[in-house]
Amino acid sequence: MTAGTPCAERRARAALTRATEPGDETFGGWLRRFGAVRLLDLLTGDRVDAEAHLTGVGAQRLDGYRARASAAEPERDLASAGAVGARFVCPGDTEWPSQLGDLGAAAPVGLWVRGGPDLRLWALRSVAVVGARACTPYGAHMAATLAGGLAGSGWVVVSGAAFGVDAAAHRGALAASGGTAAVLACGVDTVYPRGHAELIARIAEQGLVVGELAPGDHPTRSRFVLRNRVIAALTRGTVVVEAAHRSGSLSTARWAQRLGRFTMGVPGPVTSGLSAGVHELLRGEGVLVTDAEEVIELVGEIGDLAREKRGPVLPRDLLRPGCARVLEALPARGTDSVAEVAREAGTTPDDALARLVELHSLGFVERHSDRWRPAAPLLDTGGPSRGGA
Structure with a gap:
């Protein structure tokens, strides 16, 4: 048995799960006002007493509650639950999730x-x-x-x-x-x-x-x-x-x-x-x-952060900024004018030439005599390169 709730309260609440439908706020209001034991007594006792206390519903609906409460057999239900390895948990038990109280009168019995x-x-x-x-x-x-x-x-x-x-x-x-x-x-x-x-x-x-x-x-x-x-x-x-x-x-x-x-x-x-x-x-x-x-x-808690999502890292993503600018400035058709590349990259011809040599050693560009052009694998990726094919 779950610890925390007196036997009379547990028995009454088990019986009341038979008397009402889930989420019935009228019934939940009665439960909060009278408590489980007193509410069960009202539902199974004198009709006049029930009508005097259990207000807010018509006679027919009240009769329905009373009929279902009178037919409840909590000991039998508790035994049936135990037979399949189940237990009845209710407010006051250490196992009861207190956040269910956020439902107010619609909280489970x-x-x-x-x-x-x-x-x-x-x-x-x-x-x-x-x-x-x-x-x-x-x-x-x-x-x-x-x-x-x-x-x-x-x-x-x-x-x-x-x-x-x-x-x-x-x-x-x-x-x-x-x-x-x-x-x-x-x-x-x-x-x-x-x-x-x-x-x-x-x-x-x-x-x-x-x-x-x-x-x-x-x-x-x-x-x-x-x-x-x-x-x-x-x-x-x-x-x-x-x-x-x-x-x-x-x-x-x-x-x-x-x-x-x-x-x-x-x-x-x-x-x-x-x-x-x-x-x-x-x-x-x-x-x-x-x-x-x-x-x-x-x-989650503070610090439970999702990893940043990004696409795959390409080799050209790892280039130093100066080399990346020169590579972007190099026309796809190639050029023999280092000065043109330097102008587009915003640097000096000497610096552009040094970057082209470095890019050549890394396999990003090809050199044919005095003509420089992006390497073929780079063109195949469809990456941005000035000038078009």
Whole structure:
């Protein structure tokens, strides 16, 4: 059992995960006002007492809460979680990630957690990688590469275990022998999508599987969307890899922005509809990233800087400035006038001749009697040289 929370509080919160849907702010307001034990008593006790205290909803909705709370069997749920190696973590536990409090009344009642690592410690150094389910090979490659780079640098990759980008991100982290956590829109003992049974089992063995819903609960469309707020709140930042305008992964980015987390996007072809949502994000507050180093530079500590990117260093890049100017001044067709080269390079004829001799010894120019011209390999590179062919 996770230390820190009294048994009565843990039992009550476990029961309340059956009574409400994720992200219900009315219910969250009651929980903050009355506490878990008192709220459960109100929901399962006298109706008149419940109506007097639990305001802000109609009678039919209140009856729904009461029916679900009365049917809850927290001891059975806690036992079911234990049977698959899961535990129930709630506020007051040492493992509870305090940043979830940023969600206010929409914060989870508690979290069912499957896997060995400490959720709070992992969340302190985590990044969400999310995106389209029907992603392209480019999207899958970028998600896996980003996740592998992050995991290899000691960051935990958080995603939703869905098809497409989510799966690629989890697999990239696993392949790098790093940490990854899957936040589900169902019970942690429920495999969804069914095609990811092996993947989710691997995540539970090597990382964490997390969910708000009680064991056995099934996913719904609204639960997928609401699950995204937990992904955003748990992590230091969210990276979106491929997303159409109506992609659900963009809701994770919007939650991240709302919570003051870093929001990033990986650009794609402007002709692809799966890049449209990401590009719209980048036109707003999102930051463009192309690799794990750029993500870490944004979400990491001071000094976590991405390496400067540049093209390959060519031999002519290493020339001293004076030689480089003379080489640039030498016409591609060649010349027998050192004075002309000196004038174009802004130096004296004697200095230009000395530079030409040095360039000849280095293989940058050829000399035919009194005529100087750039060496053939230099011309083949298409590098800048005055005069044209």
